[in-house]
Amino acid sequence: MQHLILVTGAGKGIGRAIALAFARAGRHTPGFNPLLVLCSRSQADLDTLSKECRIEGVDTDTIACDLGHIDKVRLLSEHVIDRYGAIDCLVNNAGVGRFGALADMTEEDFDFTMATNLKATFFLTQALFPVMEKRRSGHIFFITSVAAVKAFKHSSIYCMSKFAQRGLVETMRLYARECNVRITDVMPGAVYTPMWGEVDEDVRALMMRPEDIAEPIVQAYLQPGRTTVEEIVLRPTSGDLQDSDEG
Numbered sequence: 001m002q003h004l005i006l007v008t009g010a011g012k013g014i015g016r017a018i019a020l021a022f023a024r025a026g027r028h029t030p031g032f033n034p035l036l037v038l039c040s041r042s043q044a045d046l047d048t049l050s051k052e053c054r055i056e057g058v059d060t061d062t063i064a065c066d067l068g069h070i071d072k073v074r075l076l077s078e079h080v081i082d083r084y085g086a087i088d089c090l091v092n093n094a095g096v097g098r099f100g101a102l103a104d105m106t107e108e109d110f111d112f113t114m115a116t117n118l119k120a121t122f123f124l125t126q127a128l129f130p131v132m133e134k135r136r137s138g139h140i141f142f143i144t145s146v147a148a149v150k151a152f153k154h155s156s157i158y159c160m161s162k163f164a165q166r167g168l169v170e171t172m173r174l175y176a177r178e179c180n181v182r183i184t185d186v187m188p189g190a191v192y193t194p195m196w197g198e199v200d201e202d203v204r205a206l207m208m209r210p211e212d213i214a215e216p217i218v219q220a221y222l223q224p225g226r227t228t229v230e231e232i233v234l235r236p237t238s239g240d241l242q243d244s245d246e247g
C-alpha cells in the first residue's frame with residue numbers, strides 16, 4: 001500500500017531534504033512505499049527533485065503554486081482529494097521570512113509573511129484534516145521553529161507567525177487525538193538554507209543542515225502507529241545564533 005505524503009515548500013531547503021529522506025526511506029524500509037506529492041513555487045526545482053526521488057524508486061507528483069494565494073491552497077487540497085481521495089502525511093513546511101529591525105518592517109512584509117506561514121498553513125490543514133479524520137489515520141507535521149517559542153530581535157513578524165502556527169498545532173492536537181491522527185511540531189534552530197541568503201563562512205559552520213532536520217521527521221513518521229513523536233526540537237550544538245539573527 002502506498003503512503004501519500006504531501007510536502008509543501010519542497011523545492012528548496014528543509015522541504016527538499018524531507019522529500020529526499022522519505023524517498024530514501026522508501027528504498028530502504030521494507031513495506032514503506034511513499035508516493036510524494038511535492039509543492040512549491042518553482043516548477044524547475046520540483047522537476048529536479050522529482051527526478052532525484054524517482055531514482056530512489058518512488059512515485060512523485062508535482063504541483064507548482066504559490067500558497068500565499070488562497071485559491072492556490074484550495075487548488076492543492078482539491079488536487080490531492082480529487083486525484084487520490086486519501087492522504088497519509090501532510091508536511092506543512094512552506095514558509096517565508098522577512099527579517100530586520102522593528103522600525104523597518106512594512107505592511108507588505110507583514111501580509112507576505114502571514115499569507116504563507118499562517119493563512120496557507122491553516123486552510124490547507126483545514127481542508128485535508130477531514131480526510132484523515134474520516135479514515136482515522138494520518139500524520140501532520142508542522143515545521144514551525146525555535147522562533148515559535150523564543151523571540152529574536154530582528155524577527156518580529158516571523159516570530160509572530162511562528163508563535164501563531166504553534167497555536168494551530170496545539171489546537172489540532174485536540175482534534176487529532178480523537179481520531180487516531182498524529183501531530184508533530186518540528187522546531188529547528190538555524191539551518192543553512194536559501195532562506196538565509198548570503199551567510200558568512202564562520203556563521204555557516206555553526207548552522208545545521210536540512211538533512212539534520214529531515215531524518216528525524218522520517219523516523220517519527222515510521223514509528224508504530226500507537227506512538228506519536230509530539231515535538232522535535234533541534235538546535236545547533238553551539239546553541240541559537242545571536243538574538244539579532246533569524247531562526
Ligand SMILES: NC(=O)c1ccc[n+]([C@@H]2O[C@H](COP(=O)([O-])OP(=O)(O)OC[C@H]3O[C@@H](n4cnc5c(N)ncnc54)[C@H](OP(=O)(O)O)[C@@H]3O)[C@@H](O)[C@H]2O)c1
Nearest residue numbers: 009011012013014040041042067068095145191193194195
Ligand atoms: N532555515 C532555518 O533556519 C529554519 C529554522 C526554523 C524553521 N524553518 C522553517 O522551515 C521551513 C522551510 O524553511 P527553509 O529554510 O527550507 O526555506 P527556503 O530555503 O526558503 O525554502 C522554502 C521553500 O518553500 C517554498 N515556498 C515558500 N513560500 C511558498 C509559497 N507561498 N507557496 C509555495 N511554496 C512556497 C519555496 O519555494 P520557491 O523557492 O519556489 O519560492 C521553497 O521551495 C519554513 O517554514 C521555515 O520557517 C527554517
